[in-house]
Amino acid sequence: MNPNCARCGKIVYPTEKVNCLDKFWHKSCFHCETCKMTLNMKNYKGYEKKPYCNAHYPKQSFTMVADTPENLRLKQQSELQSQIRYKEEFEKNKGKGFSVVADTPELQRIRKTQDQISNIKYHEEFERSRMGPVPSEGPEPERRNCPESGGQRRAEGQLGFPIPVSHSCLTVFQQPPPSQSYGYKEPAAPASSQRSAPAAGGKRFRAVYDYTAADEDEVSFQDGDTIINVQQIDDGWMYGTVERTGDTGMLPANYVEAI
Known part of the structure:
Protein backbone atom coordinates (compact mmCIF):
# COMPACT_ATOMS: atom_id res chain seq x y z
CA MET A 1 0.00 0.00 0.00
CA ASN A 2 1.44 3.38 -1.00
CA PRO A 3 1.70 6.06 1.74
CA ASN A 4 0.31 9.57 1.58
CA CYS A 5 2.44 12.71 1.08
CA ALA A 6 3.18 14.63 4.27
CA ARG A 7 2.45 17.99 2.54
CA CYS A 8 -0.37 17.49 0.03
CA GLY A 9 -1.88 14.31 1.49
CA LYS A 10 -2.05 12.53 -1.84
CA ILE A 11 -0.75 9.03 -2.56
CA VAL A 12 3.02 8.86 -3.16
CA TYR A 13 4.07 6.34 -5.78
CA PRO A 14 7.53 4.66 -5.60
CA THR A 15 8.92 6.55 -8.64
CA GLU A 16 8.34 9.98 -7.02
CA LYS A 17 8.72 9.04 -3.34
CA VAL A 18 11.13 10.81 -1.00
CA ASN A 19 11.54 9.26 2.44
CA CYS A 20 12.92 11.84 4.87
CA LEU A 21 12.26 13.18 8.39
CA ASP A 22 10.23 10.02 9.14
CA LYS A 23 7.76 11.01 6.46
CA PHE A 24 7.05 10.42 2.76
CA TRP A 25 7.02 13.28 0.27
CA HIS A 26 6.50 13.90 -3.39
CA LYS A 27 9.71 15.22 -4.96
CA SER A 28 7.91 18.46 -5.78
CA CYS A 29 6.39 18.69 -2.30
CA PHE A 30 9.74 18.33 -0.55
CA HIS A 31 10.56 22.08 -0.42
CA CYS A 32 11.50 24.74 2.14
CA GLU A 33 8.76 25.75 4.54
CA THR A 34 9.62 29.44 4.10
CA CYS A 35 10.73 30.11 0.51
CA LYS A 36 9.24 26.99 -1.17
CA MET A 37 12.57 26.12 -2.80
CA THR A 38 12.68 22.47 -3.87
CA LEU A 39 15.15 20.50 -1.77
CA ASN A 40 16.89 17.17 -2.01
CA MET A 41 18.63 14.82 0.38
CA LYS A 42 21.90 16.81 0.19
CA ASN A 43 20.85 20.41 0.84
CA TYR A 44 17.94 20.19 3.26
CA LYS A 45 18.01 20.90 6.99
CA GLY A 46 15.38 19.51 9.26
CA TYR A 47 13.81 21.36 12.16
CA GLU A 48 10.90 19.85 14.10
CA LYS A 49 10.54 17.29 11.27
CA LYS A 50 10.06 20.00 8.64
CA PRO A 51 12.48 20.70 5.75
CA TYR A 52 14.22 24.09 5.47
CA CYS A 53 16.91 25.52 3.21
CA ASN A 54 20.20 26.75 4.60
CA ALA A 55 19.15 30.41 4.49
CA HIS A 56 15.83 29.98 6.29
CA TYR A 57 16.82 27.36 8.82
CA PRO A 58 15.49 28.60 12.21
CA LYS A 59 18.18 29.81 14.59
CA GLN A 60 17.85 28.56 18.11
CA SER A 61 17.80 31.25 20.79
CA PHE A 62 18.02 30.79 24.53
CA THR A 63 15.45 32.24 26.83
CA MET A 64 16.40 34.51 29.70
CA VAL A 65 15.55 33.36 33.20
CA ALA A 66 13.94 35.96 35.41
CA ASP A 67 15.79 36.92 38.59
CA THR A 68 13.12 35.72 40.93
CA PRO A 69 13.95 35.17 44.63
CA GLU A 70 13.89 31.42 44.09
CA ASN A 71 16.28 31.60 41.12
CA LEU A 72 18.61 33.91 43.06
CA ARG A 73 18.62 31.48 45.99
CA LEU A 74 19.46 28.56 43.69
CA LYS A 75 22.25 30.60 42.05
CA GLN A 76 23.78 31.51 45.42
CA GLN A 77 23.55 27.92 46.60
CA SER A 78 25.33 26.72 43.45
CA GLU A 79 28.15 29.23 44.00
CA LEU A 80 28.58 28.12 47.61
CA GLN A 81 28.77 24.48 46.54
CA SER A 82 31.39 25.38 43.92
CA GLN A 83 33.52 27.19 46.51
CA ILE A 84 33.27 24.27 48.94
CA ARG A 85 34.36 21.82 46.26
CA TYR A 86 37.21 24.11 45.22
CA LYS A 87 38.49 24.35 48.81
CA GLU A 88 38.23 20.59 49.26
CA GLU A 89 40.25 19.98 46.09
CA PHE A 90 42.79 22.62 47.14
CA GLU A 91 43.32 21.09 50.59
CA LYS A 92 43.54 17.62 49.08
CA ASN A 93 46.18 18.58 46.51
CA LYS A 94 48.13 20.98 48.76
CA GLY A 95 51.74 19.93 49.27
CA LYS A 96 51.82 17.45 46.41
CA GLY A 97 54.29 19.60 44.48
CA PHE A 98 54.28 20.84 40.93
CA SER A 99 53.71 18.92 37.77
CA VAL A 100 56.71 17.29 36.16
CA VAL A 101 58.06 19.10 33.11
CA ALA A 102 58.64 16.95 30.06
CA ASP A 103 62.31 16.08 29.58
CA THR A 104 62.65 17.38 26.03
CA PRO A 105 65.97 17.52 24.13
CA GLU A 106 66.01 21.32 24.48
CA LEU A 107 65.65 21.11 28.28
CA GLN A 108 68.38 18.47 28.42
CA ARG A 109 70.73 20.78 26.47
CA ILE A 110 69.98 23.75 28.78
CA ARG A 111 70.51 21.60 31.88
CA LYS A 112 73.83 20.29 30.52
CA THR A 113 75.02 23.86 29.77
CA GLN A 114 74.13 25.02 33.29
CA ASP A 115 76.01 22.07 34.81
CA GLN A 116 79.12 22.91 32.77
CA ILE A 117 78.99 26.57 33.84
CA SER A 118 78.62 25.54 37.49
CA ASN A 119 81.62 23.18 37.23
CA ILE A 120 83.78 25.90 35.65
CA LYS A 121 82.91 28.40 38.39
CA TYR A 122 83.56 25.80 41.08
CA HIS A 123 87.03 24.96 39.71
CA GLU A 124 87.89 28.67 39.39
CA GLU A 125 86.95 29.32 43.02
CA PHE A 126 88.84 26.21 44.15
CA GLU A 127 92.04 27.22 42.32
CA ARG A 128 91.77 30.78 43.61
CA SER A 129 91.38 29.63 47.22
CA ARG A 130 94.26 27.14 46.88
CA MET A 131 96.67 29.72 45.46
CA GLY A 132 95.86 32.14 48.27
CA PRO A 133 95.16 35.86 48.03
CA VAL A 134 96.82 37.75 45.20
CA PRO A 135 99.43 40.23 46.55
CA SER A 136 98.56 43.81 45.76
CA GLU A 137 101.03 46.37 44.44
CA GLY A 138 102.61 48.77 46.91
CA PRO A 139 103.25 48.46 50.63
CA GLU A 140 100.67 46.76 52.80
CA PRO A 141 100.44 47.83 56.43
CA GLU A 142 100.97 45.13 59.04
CA ARG A 143 98.53 45.72 61.85
CA ARG A 144 98.49 44.19 65.29
CA ASN A 145 95.27 43.02 66.81
CA CYS A 146 93.61 45.88 68.61
CA PRO A 147 91.37 45.13 71.60
CA GLU A 148 88.74 47.51 70.23
CA SER A 149 88.31 45.60 66.95
CA GLY A 150 86.60 42.33 66.08
CA GLY A 151 84.97 40.41 68.88
CA GLN A 152 85.79 43.06 71.53
CA ARG A 153 83.70 45.67 69.72
CA ARG A 154 80.84 43.21 69.11
CA ALA A 155 80.90 42.21 72.79
CA GLU A 156 80.37 45.81 73.84
CA GLY A 157 77.12 46.00 71.86
CA GLN A 158 75.87 42.54 72.87
CA LEU A 159 76.91 42.19 76.54
CA GLY A 160 76.41 45.79 77.58
CA PHE A 161 79.65 46.30 79.56
CA PRO A 162 82.53 48.62 78.59
CA ILE A 163 85.44 47.57 76.39
CA PRO A 164 89.05 48.52 77.24
CA VAL A 165 90.65 51.38 75.37
CA SER A 166 93.26 50.43 72.77
CA HIS A 167 96.78 50.52 74.18
CA SER A 168 98.98 49.16 71.37
CA CYS A 169 97.71 49.42 67.78
CA LEU A 170 100.86 49.76 65.71
CA THR A 171 101.01 50.10 61.96
CA VAL A 172 104.33 49.31 60.26
CA PHE A 173 104.74 49.84 56.51
CA GLN A 174 107.08 47.33 54.89
CA GLN A 175 108.86 49.55 52.39
CA PRO A 176 112.67 49.61 52.01
CA PRO A 177 114.55 52.92 52.01
CA PRO A 178 115.28 54.44 48.57
CA SER A 179 119.05 53.78 48.91
CA GLN A 180 118.68 50.03 49.53
CA SER A 181 117.37 47.38 47.16
CA TYR A 182 117.68 44.30 49.39
CA GLY A 183 118.54 43.24 52.93
CA TYR A 184 115.92 45.54 54.43
CA LYS A 185 115.01 44.92 58.07
CA GLU A 186 111.71 45.94 59.60
CA PRO A 187 112.22 48.99 61.88
CA ALA A 188 111.66 48.42 65.55
CA ALA A 189 108.60 49.86 67.22
CA PRO A 190 109.10 53.22 69.00
CA ALA A 191 110.22 52.97 72.57
CA SER A 192 107.21 55.00 73.70
CA SER A 193 104.82 52.34 72.37
CA GLN A 194 106.53 49.40 74.13
CA ARG A 195 104.96 48.61 77.46
CA SER A 196 107.18 47.86 80.43
CA ALA A 197 106.20 46.32 83.73
CA PRO A 198 106.27 48.76 86.66
Missing part, protein backbone atom coordinates in the same frame (compact mmCIF):
# COMPACT_ATOMS: atom_id res chain seq x y z
CA ALA A 199 107.84 47.99 89.95
CA ALA A 200 106.10 45.64 92.39
CA GLY A 201 103.86 46.97 95.09
CA GLY A 202 100.63 48.83 94.63
CA LYS A 203 96.92 48.91 95.33
CA ARG A 204 94.35 46.10 95.44
CA PHE A 205 91.44 46.00 93.01
CA ARG A 206 88.47 43.68 92.46
CA ALA A 207 87.24 42.59 89.01
CA VAL A 208 83.65 43.60 88.14
CA TYR A 209 83.55 41.90 84.71
CA ASP A 210 85.06 38.83 83.05
CA TYR A 211 87.98 39.64 80.77
CA THR A 212 89.92 37.46 78.31
CA ALA A 213 93.46 38.51 77.39
CA ALA A 214 93.71 39.83 73.82
CA ASP A 215 97.54 40.05 73.79
CA GLU A 216 100.52 38.19 75.23
CA ASP A 217 101.28 40.80 77.89
CA GLU A 218 97.70 40.90 79.20
CA VAL A 219 96.04 38.74 81.87
CA SER A 220 92.64 37.08 82.00
CA PHE A 221 90.38 37.19 85.03
CA GLN A 222 86.81 36.58 86.13
CA ASP A 223 84.21 38.65 87.89
CA GLY A 224 85.11 38.82 91.62
CA ASP A 225 88.86 38.07 91.24
CA THR A 226 91.26 40.16 93.35
CA ILE A 227 94.02 42.02 91.53
CA ILE A 228 97.07 42.84 93.70
CA ASN A 229 100.19 44.98 93.18
CA VAL A 230 98.23 47.21 90.79
CA GLN A 231 100.09 50.10 89.17
CA GLN A 232 98.41 52.72 86.98
CA ILE A 233 99.90 52.88 83.46
CA ASP A 234 97.56 55.41 81.81
CA ASP A 235 93.89 56.38 81.85
CA GLY A 236 92.79 53.06 80.29
CA TRP A 237 95.29 50.40 81.49
CA MET A 238 96.85 49.07 84.67
CA TYR A 239 99.51 46.52 85.57
CA GLY A 240 98.87 43.91 88.25
CA THR A 241 98.73 40.28 89.36
CA VAL A 242 95.61 38.11 89.53
CA GLU A 243 95.67 36.64 93.04
CA ARG A 244 93.69 33.54 92.07
CA THR A 245 95.88 32.46 89.12
CA GLY A 246 99.16 34.24 89.88
CA ASP A 247 99.31 35.68 86.31
CA THR A 248 100.85 39.14 85.99
CA GLY A 249 100.28 41.56 83.11
CA MET A 250 98.24 44.40 81.69
CA LEU A 251 94.51 44.74 82.42
CA PRO A 252 91.84 47.27 81.45
CA ALA A 253 91.11 49.87 84.10
CA ASN A 254 87.37 50.00 83.44
CA TYR A 255 86.99 46.27 84.25
CA VAL A 256 88.05 46.61 87.92
CA GLU A 257 87.31 48.77 90.95
CA ALA A 258 89.42 49.71 93.95
CA ILE A 259 88.98 47.77 97.18
